[in-house]
Amino acid sequence: MAGDFKFIAGCAAGIEGLAGEEITSFGGTGVDVAVGVVGWRGTLETAYRACLWSRYASRVLLEIHSLSIDDGDDLYSQCRNIDWSAHLDNSMTFAVSSTLGKNAVIPHSHYAALRVKDAVVDxxxxxxxxxxxxxxxKPDLKIHLHVHENTAQLYIDLGGESLHRRGYRETGGVAPLKETLAAAIVALSGWNSGVSSRTTFLDPMCGSGTLLIEAALLWSDSAPGLSRTYFGFNKWRGHNDVLWTDLVNEAVAVEEKSFAGKWPRIIGYDSDPAVVATARKNIAKAGLEDKIEVHCKDVAFLRPPSDEGFFVSNLPYGERLSEKEEVRFLYNCVGRILRDLFKNWRAGIFISDPDVADQFNIDIESNYRLFNGPISCRLLVGKVISDEAPPFHWQIKDDTEVEEGSDFANRLKKNFKKISNWASNNSISCFRVYDRDLPEYNVAIDIYEKWILVQEYMPPASIDADLAKKRFSNVLSSLRHIFQIRRDRIFLKQRRRQRGKSQYQKREIKIRYHQVREGECYFLVNFQNYLDTGLFLDHRPLRAKIAELANGKRFLNLFGYTGAATVHAAKGGAALTTTVDLSGTYLEWARKNLALNGLSLKRHETIKQDCLSWLREAHGEYDLIYIDPPTFSNTKKKNLVFDVQRSHAELIDRASRLLTEHGVILFSTNYKGFKMDRQILTDFVLGDISKETIPFDFQRNRSIHSCWKIIKKR
Incomplete structure (x- = not known):
């Protein structure tokens, strides 16, 4: 078997070019690249090198016969006349696989394989x-048949099983990348054996560590097949053991030399401790435990470990529609982190949705179409763009052109100058600028970065409807003039007493979120579809307090709404969080907020259930519990009625049973007539922290909420 033979290497669609370059480097001639396959001619050594060194091929097949057949019986007859003793003997095991090409004369692959098997046995x-x-x-010999039209080609599968099985992976994470595809992603991203040891390779969502291991093997020029214990040629009668042993020794020498030198930092992060443990096992099995480091960390806390490097990752795809939306917000977070922190880094981002490519702040140099199994994906490769647009600042028009409603306009300008200076000094971009300061202008006006929300309160019956309408028109015209703002950046809501289903009713228009920042957190707000925006501005100081208290703590958020408090707790370093709410809409919103901040649901659980019902059955311990219930809610579908005055005592008592010894409950309510239950005053130590949790921009309305810090009596 020392002569010139025909070989085929199978590979994933999209990486044939890489596989073809490898085959040429192994000494193959007449290299022919087609979709998913690379053909060549060469000696047995070229095939052995492919089995040992190929990073991208999944199969290496040696053609032994090409037959012209009429049907299955003809296939059997011709295969029966082949001298199979040149390849195996009767003490060996074997298996036959088959594939069918276009217009194959045999209609079923299983039947075709069966006819070849019968021929060998007979x-x-x-x-x-x-x-x-x-x-x-793992048979001693694997025969592969391919039928195209009336041509049957018989091969020996020299790998025996897919070459992506390097031998280092004990188990994968959720939908792990095949090693061959991972190697292609790493290589196409620009990482190679010539990269300086001062350069870092970073995978922020490393899963079972496949990209990290393939990056290490590629940089060190290590043969990926060295860890395999099984090849399909080991017992093949045409096998040249001396040649194979020489090639293995050569590969070992190359690896030993590279392992002795200085290595770059190869770092992986994942939010799931179990997945991190799996990655470490795989890395150890690959013999790379002192070359690769893996840490349990959310994307939210990602920081560049060096001035330059490669940011390469297979980001999650999302299966269901809601998950796909969450993934998009995660992509937004990754792009923001790249822009803000990873200047001068190169990036290789592997995603399934090409429509979100612009989220990553990458100057895309190459856009590769690759397949992860049946899923069509994109690999975006380029340099991180660090240029950021200047921060938005309001420029108000300070003149006297407004005649009608001039009292309102003057008050609004005065408020804005005072409050915006305070907000700027405290890095606050969302704040209230007017809150029914003048009785005849019964509105609240909130600034959400570059958007303005106007909330009109229903006038009393004594006010003429036409007059109220005219005053509201004055409000809008004054706003547009003073802030020089387009109509599409002003949003209107009408506040009225909500009853029954109306308190949760959504306006039937397309849901659209806007992204705003609060401290180190980012939130999605909605100005059109719901009564509230998703971010209560008066609770801003309380959320900041939660962030301060949450470091290292287990945090429970009851009536979690859109998860704003949960995000602050998580960004503050909470060990884990649990958010409970009866509304699936709010919890989906909360998950999007978590994704937008790079926080994984692996450690931040959301539970759709009535809070009191959940507390009656809940187990576990929490160090910090936040309770911000509605004043009243009525869920007819579940026959649930909640009244904060009537239910708060049971709510606090049951929540306290989940508290650790030194745990804290923060209880807040917007009900102006609220009175704390006497039993709670008796059984717990309460501190009224309302004053310190009312922000400067709500000082005109100090009764907007009440808040207590509650701890168990010792």
Whole structure:
């Protein structure tokens, strides 16, 4: 078998070019690249090198016969006449696989494989009276048949099983990348053996560590097949063991030399401790535990470990529609982190949705279409763009052109100058600038970065409807003039007493979120679809307090709404969080907020259930519990009625049973007539922290909420 043979290497669609370059480097000639396959001619050594060194090929097949057939019986007859003793004997095990090409004369691949198997078995029965056995799991010899039209090609599968099985992976994470695809992602991202040891390779969502391991193997020029203990040629009768041993020794020498030198930092992060443990096991099995480091960390806390490097990751895809939306917000977070922190880094981002490519702040140099199994994906490669647009600042028009409603206009300008200076000094971009300061202008006006929300309160019956309408028109015209703002950046809501289903009713228009920042957190707000925006501005100081208290703590958020408090707790360093709310809409919103901040649901659980019902059955311990219930809610579908005055005592008592010894409950309510239950005053130590949790921009309305810090009596 020392002559010139025909070989085929199978590979994933999209990486044939890489596989073809490898085959040429192994000494193959007449290299022919097609979709998913690379053909060549060469010696047995070229095929052995492919089995040992190829990072991208999944199969290496040696063609042994090409037959012209009419049907299955003809296939059997011709295969029966082949001298199979040149390849195996009756003491060995074997298996047959098959694939069918276009217009194959045999319609079923299983039937075609069966006819070849029968031919091999009958050959040995006729020639030596005994037959080799079939083994589907790592047979001594694997025969592969491909039928195209009336041509049947027979191959020996020299790998025996897919070459992506390097031998280092004990188990993958959720939908792990095949090693061959991972190697292609790493290589196409620009990482190679020539990269300086001062350069870092970073995977922020490393899963089972496949990209990290392939990056290490590529940089060190280590043969990926060295860890394999099984090849399909090991017992093949044409096998040249001396040649194979020489090639293995050569590969070991190359690896030993590279391992002795200085290495770059290869770092992976994942939010799931179990997945991190799996990655570490795989890395150790690959013999790279002192070359690769893996840490349990959310994307939210990602920081560049060096001035330059490669940011390469297979980001999650999302299966269901809601998950896909969450993933988009995660992509937004990754892009923001790249822009803000990873200047001068190169990036290789592997995603399934090409429509979100612009979220990553990458100057895309290459956009590769690759396939992760059946999923069509994109690999975006380029340099991180660090240029950021200047921060938005309001420029108000300070003149006297407004005539009608001039009292309102003057008050609004005065408020804005005072409050915006305070907000700027405290890095606050969302704040209230007017709150029914003048009785005849019964509105609240909130600034949400570059958007303005106007909330009109229903006038009393004594006010003429036309007059109220005229005053509201004055409000809008004054706003547009003073802030020089387009109509599409002003949003209107009408506040009225909500009853029954109306308190949760959504306006039937397309849901659209706007992104705003609060401290180190980012939130999605909605100005059109719901009564509230998703971010209560008066609770801003309380959320900041939660962030301060949450570091290292287990945090429970009851009536979690859109998860703003949960995000602050998580960004503040909470060990884990649990958010409970009966509304699936709010919890979906909360998950989007978590994703927008790079916080994984692995450690931040959301539970759709009535809070009191959940507390009656809940177990576990929490160090910090936040309770911000509605004043009143009525859920007819579940026959649930909640009244904060009537239910708060049970709510606090049951929540306290989940508190650790030194745990804290923060209880807040917007009900102006609220009175704390006497039993709670008796059984717990309460501190009224309302004053310190009312922000400067709400000082005109100090009764907007009340808040207590509650701890158990010792």
């Amino acid at each position: 050959f040995f029965r006729d020639t030596c009276g005994d037959r080799p056995n079939i083994s589907r799991d």
